Amino acid sequence: MSAGADTWPQLAHIHTIAFDFDGVxxxxxxxxxxxxxxxxxxxxxxxxxxxxxxxxxxxGVLNAEVFILSKEPNPVVLARAKKLKLECRHGVSDKLAFMDEYLASRNLGQQDPYRGLVFLGNDLNDLPLMSKGGWSVAPEDAHPRVKEMASAVLPWRGGEGFVRAFVEQLLGIGHMTTEEIYELVRYC
Structure with missing residues (x-):
């Protein structure tokens, strides 16, 4: 499924953005x-x-936790996360169980805490978390079952601008004025 900008979640409703690593x-x-x-x-x-x-x-435009959630225990995941100044939970074999515990610990006060989750994944081990709810995004080279499950599939391949395309779509950069983009870049 591919989604247009008007169907993407509103920033105010997002409390967590989690990225798989390999293939994303x-x-x-x-x-x-x-x-x-x-x-x-x-x-x-x-x-x-x-x-x-x-x-x-x-x-204060977005009030969300952002981190990498990866099955891969290799230190290369940590190294990239450190470079990006991202939290990293790696070596997680059951991403759904991890997210159940993580969301419960945040005490979000929502009936369905998955509703404010955005997850980016590409392979079969991502399906349980993607199917739980929230909003999910896959790259064009994701496993066919993942693409079927995803809320949106972007026409970018993992590791080739997929994360950037997701962020630009989520933030509506294509609809920003030049001044708004300058403001965004100024605080990077």
Whole structure:
């Protein structure tokens, strides 16, 4: 399913944005050296997109927790999160169980705390969390079942500008005036 800008959740209704890592921030490929060191490729434009989200949080435009939620225990996930100044929960094999506990601990006072969650994922292990509710986004190269489940599928591949495209769509950057964009960038 692909969604238009008018069907995206309003910023005021979002309390949590969680990103899978592999296949979302990366192209889902891994390079392995002969020493066993794993390397991944990320898109710098996605980093600027995260800066835009953080700018909106600092300015009070968005009141949400933003973090990476990954099954992958490799330190490369932590390294990228640190570079982006993002919280990271990695090595999480059951993302739905994690989110159940996380949302319960936040005491959001909502009947359905999943309603204010936005989750970005790309593979079958993301399906349980995506199916629970809230709002989910997948890249165009996600598993077909994930694309069926997603609230929106963006025409960008993981690790190739997908995160940035999500942020621009969520924040409505395409509808901002030049002055509003300057303001957004000024606080990055």
């Amino acid at each position: 921030f990366t192209n889902n490929k891994v390079y392995v050296t002969q020493e066993g060191l794993e390397l991944v490729r990320c898109d710098r434009g996605d980093g600027l997109g995260i800066n835009f989200l953080q700018s909106c949080i600092r300015r």
